Amino acid sequence: MSAAPILITGGAQRLGRHCAERLVDDGHPVIVSYRRERPELEALRxxxxxxxxxxxxxxxxxxxxIAxxxxxxxxxxxxxxxxxxxxPDSRDEQAGATFERLFRVHMLAPYLINLHCRELLEACGEPQRDIVHMTDYVAQKGSKKHxxxxxxxAGLENLTLSFAAMYAPEIQVNAIAPALIxxxxxxxxxxxxxxxxxxAMAMVPGPGVIYQSLRYLLDNRYVTGITLPVDGGRHLR
Incomplete structure (x- = not known):
């Protein structure tokens, strides 16, 4: 088991928290980022x-x-x-500000972290190092309200391809695209x-399916540049 930690951004609640706790259960040290203080953080600490x-x-x-x-x-x-x-989308004077904020959270932060933290991944000393982007089912379908x-x-999903090509073969870069979990x-x-x-699966599966998908990517040395859909077969509807 690697002594180098796994970073999960937005790891204080829901899917991020579940994955952080499961990784600790599996013996991995974990670092999470969070936006605001909340009671769940003390349990993680x-x-x-x-x-x-x-x-x-x-x-x-x-x-x-990053610093x-x-x-x-x-x-x-x-x-x-x-x-x-x-x-959600805004139709007032805040529309541009909303888009810019989402761009920074979903694209600029991963972009800059990937660039500036490459050296941390390379210093790991393990045969496998990974970057995983959590995208969304709607990246392919679009959304009327979001x-x-x-x-x-969708931009984050495209960054997956670019960084996978840039960082191969030393670092694998993949994405997971959930629907409602x-x-x-x-x-x-x-x-x-x-x-x-x-x-098509007619269920709300819970966060375990995301951890299974993350675990697959972290454990497979021959997968890079892919987006793994975890959507219960929505495209079949």
Whole structure:
């Protein structure tokens, strides 16, 4: 097992938190970034997970995070870009600002982290080093209410191809594209039924399927430049 930690951005809740906890269960040291303090972070810290606050909504915030990350560790086994902002489109004067924020969170932060932290991955000393981009099913389909979100996730998916070509063969770069994996705290049964009906598998699977997908990429030395869909067969509907 590598002594170099795995970085998960946006690892304080939901899919990121689940993957962080499962990685620790499997013996990996983990670092997570988080946007704001929340009670769940204390439970992660008690498990030995390092938490670093990060503001990916600005370039200065991204660069500050990278500097503090390098002060925390000299190597990384993998980087999982999970930080995300599910912001709906705006039709008022804030529309441009919303798009720019989503661009920075979904594209600029992974782009700069990948560039500036390549040396941390190369210092890992393990035969396999990985970058994993968490994109979204809507990157291929588009969205009527979240066009900026879908477009910037599609941009992240394209960055997967570029960095995979750039960093091969030393570092593998792949993406995972989930559809709805977990329900929100306020989602009722009517919403859950509607969500299940969108996929051929007719289920809301829970975060374990994302960890299985991440584990596949972290354990396979011959996969790079792919986007792994985890959507229950939505394209069959």
């Amino acid at each position: 008690r498990r030995g997970i390092v938490t670093l606050r990060a503001d990916f909504a600005t370039e200065a915030g991204i660069l500050d995070f 503090r990350l390098k002060g925390e560790t000299r190597s990384l086994r993998a980087i999982v870009h999970n930080a995300s902002d599910w912001a 066009a900026a979100y879908a477009a910037t996730k 977990m329900l929100g705290e306020d989602d009722d049964e009517a919403y859950a039924e509607q969500a299940r009906a969108k996929s």
